[in-house]
Amino acid sequence: MSDFLFAPDHLADEEGGPLYFRLQTLIRAAISDGRLPANAALPPERDMASSLGVSRVTVRKAIQGLVADGVLRQRHGSGTFVSRSGGRVEQPLSRLSSFTEDMKSRGLVPTASWIERSVGMPTSAEAMILGLAPTERVSRLHRLRLADNEPMAIERAVIPARILPDPMIVTNSLYDALTSVGMRPVRAVQRLNAENVGSADASLLGIAAGSAALAIERISYLPDGRIVEFTRSHYRGDAYDFVAELNLTEAPPR
Template identity: 35%
Template structure:
C-alpha cells in the first residue's frame, strides 16, 4: 500500500514495493514491468511519480530500459567486496576473488601537471606527468573508471602494454621500488555523462568516488589516482576494533 500522507515520498514507496517483489522473486530478471499508466491507475498517483520511481530503480540497477520495448527487471549481480585493510592493486583484488581482471585503456599521454596534480605528486607545476585513464574490468564487466597521474621524471619507461597489465607489478618488480602505503578518500556521487558511457550505467546512477595517494617507504609520492566505481557492483568493508 502507498501512504499518501506519509513523509516518505510516494515515488520512493512505489520503488520499495517493486524492489520487494524483485527480492521475493515475484518479479524475475527479464520480466517486463507494467506500463507507467497501469501503475498510476492502480495506486492513484501521477505517471510522473511512477516514472521517477522507475528512474530511481534503473539507477540502482534493479531495472533497465530498452528503447521502444519497455522497462524490464535487470539481472542482479553480486557486489564485489573489498576490505579496506592492506594496500592492493585492482588486479590483485580481482584475482583474489577468482575473477579475471582486465583493463581497457582509453587515454595514455604525457601532459604538463596542473598546480593541483603537481601538489598531489610533490613536483613542480607543468612538470611532465603520465595521465592514464582506464576502464577496470572484472570478468569483462566494467567496474570502475580510473585515472592515474604519475610523474614521468620519477617513473620512467611506462608504455601502453605495461599499464594494460599491472602497474604495481611493474613498479615493484621491474623498477625495484617498494610501494609502502596509501591514503584513500571515498565519497558518494552520481555518474556524469562520461562515466555513464564508460561504465555502462545510466547518467545519474550512484557511483563511489575514490582518491588515492600512494607512497614509497620514504614518503615519496608514487601516484595520484581518481576513480569512479559502480555503486551497484562494488562495496567496501572495514574491520574496526575498540
C-alpha cells in the same frame, strides 16, 4: 522465461505486502531458483507493468530497491539485468592492493578498456600533490575497469614520468608494472566521497547520468616517503561496497 514470471496472478497474494514488495519477492525467488540466471535481462518497465496489471511507478520502485541492494543492475540505454552471482563486491579499506588483485582474489576476471595512456605536463594541482618540479612530466593512465566483463570503475591515475616513463608497459595491473621497476607503493591515503556522475562517465559505467558513485582519491607512497601515485576513481555505487573494520581501544586503567 521472464515473460512467464510477470503474469498478473503472481501478485495476487494480498498478505504478501505492498505490490512493489511482492514484485521484489517474486524477482528474488526467480533469481534464487535459477529461473532468472545471472545477466538475464528483465522486460522493460512498461511491459512488466502491463503484464502484471500494476502501474509503472510500482515496477520502478521495486526495481530501484533491488538495484540498490545489488540484486539487479541497470545499464543506461540497455535495460535492467540480474547481477552476477555474489552481488556487490566488498573491498576492505585496510589493505593496499590493486583492482586486479582485488578481483582475482574473488574469482572474478579483471579486464580494462583503455581511455588514455600518455605522457604530458601535469596540472598545477597534480604537480603540487606529487611534489614535482616545474619541468617534470607525468604518465597518465585512464581506463574503465571491468570484472567478468561488467563495468565497475573508471580509474584515472597519474604517475611521475621519472618513475614510470613509458605508460605502455602497464597492460593490466599498475602495481605489477610498478613492482617490475622496483617502485611498488607500501602505503596510501584514500579519501572517499559520494558524487553524481556526469553523462560521459555514466555511459562508460552503463548507468544513468546523475547516478551516485563512490569517488576515491588515492595518494600512494614509496618506502622512502616519495609519492608514486595519484589516482582518482569513480566506482559504481550499485556494485561496490567499501568496508572498514574498526576496533574500540579501551582507555588504560587509571
